[in-house]
Amino acid sequence: xxxxxxxxxxxTSTPWISRPICTATTIHHHLLDEGDWFxxxxxxxxxxxxxxxxxxxxxxxxNGVVSVVAHPCSRPIADQWKATEIWLQKRYEDIHSENLQNxxxxxxxxxWRTLRFNDFTRQSTVKIMAAYRQxxxxxxxxxxxxHILAVPYLKSMISVGLATIASSNFNFMNAVHGEKPLRxxxxxxxxxxxxxxxxxxxxxxxxxxxxxxxLVISTSIQAMGFPRFAMARPSGExxxxxxxxxxxxxxxxxxxRLFLYESDAEKFILDSENTYDLVFIDAYDGDDIFPRSxxxxxxxxxxxxxxxxxxxxGTVVVNLHADADADADxxxxxxxxxxxxxxxxxKYVSQVCRxxxxxxxxxxSDKGGVAFKVAVPWLCNTSLVVSRGYGVxxxxxxxxxxxxxxxxxxxxxxxDVLNLPFSCLQYIKSGFVLAF
Numbered sequence: 303x304x305x306x307x308x309x310x311x312x313x314t315s316t317p318w319i320s321r322p323i324c325t326a327t328t329i330h331h332h333l334l335d336e337g338d339w340f341x342x343x344x345x346x347x348x349x350x351x352x353x354x355x356x357x358x359x360x361x362x363x364x365n366g367v368v369s370v371v372a373h374p375c376s377r378p379i380a381d382q383w384k385a386t387e388i389w390l391q392k393r394y395e396d397i398h399s400e401n402l403q404n405x406x407x408x409x410x411x412x413x414w415r416t417l418r419f420n421d422f423t424r425q426s427t428v429k430i431m432a433a434y435r436q437x438x439x440x441x442x443x444x445x446x447x448x449h450i451l452a453v454p455y456l457k458s459m460i461s462v463g464l465a466t467i468a469s470s471n472f473n474f475m476n477a478v479h480g481e482k483p484l485r486x487x488x489x490x491x492x493x494x495x496x497x498x499x500x501x502x503x504x505x506x507x508x509x510x511x512x513x514x515x516x517l518v519i520s521t522s523i524q525a526m527g528f529p530r531f532a533m534a535r536p537s538g539e540x541x542x543x544x545x546x547x548x549x550x551x552x553x554x555x556x557x558x559r560l561f562l563y564e565s566d567a568e569k570f571i572l573d574s575e576n577t578y579d580l581v582f583i584d585a586y587d588g589d590d591i592f593p594r595s596x597x598x599x600x601x602x603x604x605x606x607x608x609x610x611x612x613x614x615x616g617t618v619v620v621n622l623h624a625d626a627d628a629d630a631d632x633x634x635x636x637x638x639x640x641x642x643x644x645x646x647x648x649k650y651v652s653q654v655c656r657x658x659x660x661x662x663x664x665x666x667s668d669k670g671g672v673a674f675k676v677a678v679p680w681l682c683n684t685s686l687v688v689s690r691g692y693g694v695x696x697x698x699x700x701x702x703x704x705x706x707x708x709x710x711x712x713x714x715x716x717x718d719v720l721n722l723p724f725s726c727l728q729y730i731k732s733g734f735v736l737a738f
Contacts, residue, residue, distance in 0.1 A: 344373065407434070415493070511560070676732050
């Protein structure tokens with residue numbers, strides 16, 4: 303009930319601007335990459351005189367002030383909204399086939415929404431659509447647009463993660479078509495754009511999401527259009543036994559494969575009985591700090607992750623903040639950092655990379671184990687990738703050119719089969735370094 307009350311507050315405080323974004327996932331054509339840097343001023347909100355805060359509350363889990371700021375969209379233009387309204391009507395009729403009276407929908411508009419910690423740390427940017435049923439105009443529903451990844455580091459994580467798993471001893475194409483499961487773990491939720499993207503594009507993806515802060519979870523649902531039905535209890539049961547009607551209309555075939563858990567990542571992985579094919583880690587707090595517990599080579603988290611990562615093709619992708627001098631070891635300073643159990647990623651990326659590689663694959667490059675990192679274009683971020691079953695292994699000694707050549711080849715297949723609105727190549731080739 304509290305969730306619904308807060309949603310109404312968000313709705314009533316939001317001015318809907320009838321400026322023209324690409325229609326929802328319903329229209330099957332080549333998608334415009336609205337996360338391209340060309341549109342950054344729009345989704346970044348830097349040229350918007352009409353941006354406003356639609357959510358603001360204080361976290362008790364170390365994230366400080368959690369807020370959501372809305373920016374107007376320029377696409378899709380209002381003339382294109384009718385096609386999506388018809389799609390919503392047809393989806394509703396499919397679910398309520400026994401109801402002879404058609405339900406009509408009206409789209410209010412589209413917005414970019416940005417989740418921030420402490421008003422400066424940008425955690426997530428998503429696009430939402432707002433619509434209501436004409437039979438109940440007071441009921442307004444938000445739908446996050448799952449094909450849009452506005453922030454470049456997310457496209458980097460997706461590109462390197464999917465190209466790597468496709469290069470491993472895993473039938474990625476079968477997973478895309480829903481013929482076999484791809485078990486994914488996402489540590490860190492934000493607005494939920496990465497897990498939603500995966501579940502909507504890969505029909506066999508079963509995505510578990512772990513988020514320590516209940517305020518972040520509720521914010522993603524209330525203000526950023528993430529499906530409410532995804533919420534799960536520690537037992538694995540759904541928090542809500544049945545999806546709401548609009549969850550089914552918006553997310554049929556997607557929300558059933560999303561499981562959003564409120565939990566500490568270390569506790570979750572220690573208690574888990576699952577084996578994961580692909581793991582994404584993007585976990586920063588309100589001070590923009592990556593917890594040492596998630597990279598400590600002698601800690602329980604990495605040891606547990608090692609146990610729950612598929613032994614033949616398990617792949618981990620980690621988002622790390624970095625700067626131009628990030629690749630230098632800082633052994634002398636590390637003792638002080640360890641005493642705080644936290645790590646500022648601007649200076650110590652190499653240590654984190656080494657910890658993940660040593661614990662998860664060790665020195666097994668002759669068996670297909672590989673670790674590499676790439677620089678995220680336009681941002682001071684690094685995507686670290688560790689994989690246990692890289693396809694070019696087979697007893698050969700892996701080298702940079704061989705790994706990169708395979709990644710580039712598979713990235714083209716990934717883009718084509720998923721109809722991605724962006725090319726994976728620039729994210730794979732940007733500052734590629736093989737870790738030894």
